[in-house]
Amino acid sequence: MKTPIAVFAALWLAGCTPAAPDAAPPAADAAPPAAASADATSASPATTLPVAEVVDDPLAVNQAIDEVLGDHVRYEAVIRQLQQAVTANDEAAVAALVDYPFSTVRDGQPLKVxxxxAFVREYDRIMTPAIAEAIKRQKYSQxxxxxxxxxxxxxxxxxxxxCKDDACKDVDVRVVALQPTS
Incomplete structure (x- = not known):
């Protein structure tokens, strides 16, 4: 039996086209996926998506990562390292987890690292208090x-x-975005 996260991820993927390999994650202010319509019979299957529910289940997160991205053990290790490094304000440890070249926006201006x-030099501009707090407070299970x-x-x-190879069988798990959401 699939968990709600796995079902949501699978259904969402069914209606989505993968981004180009170098595409950044969606901007925080980007429109969310279309929510499930109250009249599901009139909407096309590609635009009707289930409403995501937050579950507090690390096994469901692991299963979703396994099914959608690959080996959850590798992702969990980077996620935990990122949280520890941000909590310790260890600029070099955070920088070691980032994919380069790295691009973000600060104060309305593009910032390329x-x-x-260079990430360590720009750390205070990149790792704002709001971003650091979101990383520190995030429960793995959610x-x-x-x-x-x-x-x-x-x-x-x-x-x-x-991806480290053409078939994307070998991957480096990295931080790909740090961005303000408001």
Whole structure:
């Protein structure tokens, strides 16, 4: 029996087309997927999606990661490392988890970061108090998983696999987005 998260992820994927490999996760202010219609008979199956419910189940999160992204053990390790590094305010440890080149927006301006050294120099601009708080407070058992990765909070942070081969059988799990949501 599939859990609610796995069912939601599978149904969402059925109506979605994967993004290009270098596409960033959806912006926090992007429109959410269409919610399930009250009159489901008049909506097309590709636009009618179940309303996501938050479950507090780490096994369901693991299953969703396994089914949608790959080996949950690798994702969980990076998620836990990110939370520990942010909690400790360990700039270098956070920088080691990021996929480069890294792009974000701060104060309405694009910010491009070439490598870990540049990330550390820009850490206070990138890791705002709101983003840090979302990462620290996120319960593993309540993570949202979809084909774009694993989302913290309301989209303040995203972790995803970066393909290392053409078949995408080998991936590096990395932080792919740190972004303000308001």
């Amino acid at each position: 070439a490598d870990a050294d 993570l949202m998983v979809n084909y774009k990765g694993v989302m913290f909070g309301n989209g303040e942070a995203w972790v995803n696999g970066i």
